[in-house]
Amino acid sequence: MANWSKIESDAKSWIYTAGETIRQSFQNVLQIQSKSNPDDLVTNMDKETEQFLISKINEIYPEHRILGEEGFGHDIQSLEGIVWIVDPIDGTMNFVHQQRNFAISIGIYEDGVGQVGLIYDVVHDELYHAVRGKGAFMNDYKLPDLKDVPLNQAVIALNATWVMENKRFDHNLLVPVAKAVRGTRSYGSATLEFAYVASGRLDAYITLRLAPWDFAAGLILLEEVGAKATTLDGEKINLLGQNSIFVAKKGIHSTILKDYLNK
Numbered sequence: 001m002a003n004w005s006k007i008e009s010d011a012k013s014w015i016y017t018a019g020e021t022i023r024q025s026f027q028n029v030l031q032i033q034s035k036s037n038p039d040d041l042v043t044n045m046d047k048e049t050e051q052f053l054i055s056k057i058n059e060i061y062p063e064h065r066i067l068g069e070e071g072f073g074h075d076i077q078s079l080e081g082i083v084w085i086v087d088p089i090d091g092t093m094n095f096v097h098q099q100r101n102f103a104i105s106i107g108i109y110e111d112g113v114g115q116v117g118l119i120y121d122v123v124h125d126e127l128y129h130a131v132r133g134k135g136a137f138m139n140d141y142k143l144p145d146l147k148d149v150p151l152n153q154a155v156i157a158l159n160a161t162w163v164m165e166n167k168r169f170d171h172n173l174l175v176p177v178a179k180a181v182r183g184t185r186s187y188g189s190a191t192l193e194f195a196y197v198a199s200g201r202l203d204a205y206i207t208l209r210l211a212p213w214d215f216a217a218g219l220i221l222l223e224e225v226g227a228k229a230t231t232l233d234g235e236k237i238n239l240l241g242q243n244s245i246f247v248a249k250k251g252i253h254s255t256i257l258k259d260y261l262n263k
């Protein structure tokens with residue numbers, strides 16, 4: 001049997017160390033490259049942070065496997081056993097342009113079940129974490145179960161790409177949603193947007209395409225506070241694939257899905 005409280009405390013200590021290294025790096029010159037397109041950025045700090053976390057996990061838990069965005073982990077085709085899913089810097093564009101609104105994210109799964117999730121807002125020194133069955137926390141504060149609000153009092157996060165035509169989704173469907181809610185936001189860090197839904201700072205988060213490292217930890221947090229998480233079609237999220245994502249308080253989720261997305 002895995003010792004989850006030791007795994008949690010090791011992961012916490014490594015994420016804090018990685019965060020401190022990133023804060024110290026603000027005075028150094030960044031090396032910035034593009035990946036799939038000129039706006040898809042990666043820096044030396046993304047790579048160094050992933051390598052640091054992977055070296056710690058490999059050293060203490062050699063039998064665990066690791067899926068990391070920057071590719072320094074293993075080739076993961078299944079979620080058998082214990083798998084750490086790591087996004088070393090989520091919100092790299094914010095990290096480069098703003099030096100804020102980015103996070104380190106670690107989701108730890110056993111046979112496909114989320115056990116420990118951590119999202120560390122490095123600049124605000126806010127660690128969101130959850131342990132399956134034990135609740136979700138912001139630093140040491142236990143996050144309460146989410147309470148629903150009417151749609152006209154909801155603040156929801158939406159990525160601006162939904163106003164552009166795209167192959168995945170009829171973007172016109174979201175215009176009435178944006179009109180119906182109290183306000184919309186876009187923070188540019190999927191993991192923080194998950195953490196904000198979990199902590200009630202946001203009532204929902206909708207985005208068109210995320211990868212496992214963007215949602216692995218966030219889903220574990222949301223489960224502990226009673227949020228609903230599906231794709232934009234209302235389907236189950238595939239933990240090892242790319243998905244559209246719709247996470248929200250339960251009532252908001254069912255209202256938007258039924259009355260606006262016609263599902």
Ligand code: 2AM
Nearest residue numbers: 040089090091092093188189190191210
């Ligand atoms: P990243 O910074 O780790 O790449 C930006 O809107 C959010 O979407 C960030 O959380 C970003 O994660 C994520 N994202 C997922 N796929 C992306 C891509 N191809 N290009 C830029 N951001 C992406």
Ligand code: CA
Nearest residue numbers: 040041069092
């Ligand atoms: Ca990236």
Ligand code: CA
Nearest residue numbers: 087090091214
């Ligand atoms: Ca990411």
Ligand code: CA
Nearest residue numbers: 069087089090
């Ligand atoms: Ca990243």
